[in-house]
Amino acid sequence: MAKTFDCDLAILGGGLSGTLTALAFARLRPDIDLRLIERGQSLGGNHLWSFFDGDVRPADRWLVDPLITHRWPQGHDVRFPAYQRRLPTAYNSIASAQLDAHANQLLGDRVLLNADVIHITPTSVTLGDGCHIQARAVLDTRGGGDMSALECGWQKFVGQALRLNHPHGLERPVIMDATVAQIDGYRFIYLLPFDDRTLFIEDTYYSDDPALDVPALTGRIAVYAEEQGWQVEEVIHQESGVLPVVHGGNFDRFWPAEDGIARAGVRAALFHPMTGYSLPDAVATALWLADQPLEDLAAATHARAKAHWKAGGYYRLLGKMLFRAARPDQRWRIFERFYRLNPHLVGRFYGGRSTWADRIRILCGRPPVPIRSAMRALLTPSA
Template identity: 55%
Template structure:
């Protein structure tokens, strides 16, 4: 016999986007009966999400603050011939802290983990165990739709949290260490000092393919640690992923691929920074947007979220142009020069770029002068 459960809003996917929506609604609309449904046993999966303080508004910071596990007063980037410190506050959220904070805030009966959704419609969700959720509205936040509708490069990575046999000596994150040997596109190492002897080391590539060789990348993480004189005692966790770096595509086809009339959020809605693939700033904006909606019904949600995501897509053509220059104009082992030039620019410009809020002056400054790629290729990339 089918079990039926009713609610005002069902959020399918307990990752960053879905979790932040549930959290924002719990704070702003506690009377709303919201169900957060996650197929895994924990909320947030196995991730580290990071963001710059300038990515979020003060209002958003109040909501997201309890999720932050680590924070620093700035960060570094390293390239051949360039080492720079930037002073904007840098924050990291771990999936463990994310799961803990959401469970402390959301009523236990409104969080369903270990419950895989096998059918998602505008007003209903069918779970693998036979339960049917009937809702006034549904938001699908389970991850990407059909990425074949988009032309993408990839930011792929393998990260390990290491416990070292001695202190590493880092005071701040290194967001990009591109002084390493280049391979498979633009390669850099990302470092987060979680403690005096705990360090998250991620080997990252701006690559033409999403294919990851875990053994190869894990070996490079170990080799990097050894090259820095950091003896590894053990590895606490490992994370891999491939984020789309979008150059062009059919947004409406992408939206329909996740269910034509189903409201969507996060990666499934195409809400991520086109150059970095990171989705936290958009996830926070989306959560605030939904919490302020007066209509949480299926038609109202779909119309509002489609318009919200389409507006973001339309406004971000400049970033897709930059991606075309990076992937189509620069030789793979020379892509680091594009990023090095970017990091010589004004710090406030860099902050607005990561937050997807570049001004027209910022865009002109980024494109001004001779690009660090062949001119002919650059012009063809700009032309699309």
């Protein structure tokens, strides 16, 4: 006989957004009986999330600090063909295994794994095994869903954690090494030194095409390591992903107001339009959700997501410049110019908090793309 039970809040999706929301409720509203429902065997999947210190407010760090697996207080580097720079902002990484372990320890039997969702309403969830959950509110955080209403470029990547035979010599992360051959759009290598002989190397592309050729990218990682003189002893971990970089679209078609299901995370387009990164918004939204009444949660989350979409118009404009105005093999010039700007401006940009002065400064001066292409991109309306 199929099991039926009640709870206050059913959170669908045990990725970053859903798990942070569950942790926020567990700390701030322990009276709420919640279930975190994930179709996989563990929370967080197979991911490494990273963030700058400025991405999360100091008052909110309690939510993510227990999840941090590596921290580099000494800042980070960027490398371009004609420019290199060291920026002072500290950098942090969260491994999905740590997210899974911490959340399971705190949430216990409120986590439901290997649970396929086959039907949802604003107040109920039916699972593949026939289990029926009745809730005061259902929150859907299961990835992006149908993104056909959005105009996207794509940030796609393959990353490997490598154990080396000898020390690699890096003291801090390299957020972008764009001195590599430019293939399939803007390409850069991302480096995280976990210890003196363990290094995470990610081959990343800002591409027009979401197709990801994993064998080709792993081959390029091997070539890059060899060119640096690093002898690989073992591949410890591998991950891959494709993130939307939204430069246009119709929010009301992406999430119609009459939908009726509360959303968060990428499912609600709550991510940085220009970078595709969602951690700063996931933290802020989790804490905001923990302060909301569960009744009418769909309308509240829809309003928040629509306000975020409106506020992201400037970043989508920059995305248009990147994907529609710049030649794919010349896109690196946009980032090289950007990284010559004030480091505080750079930090506010990644945190999605650019001031009006920042926005003017980013756009002023000699543009790194042809003027005609830029005007054509800006004047072409979104679908």
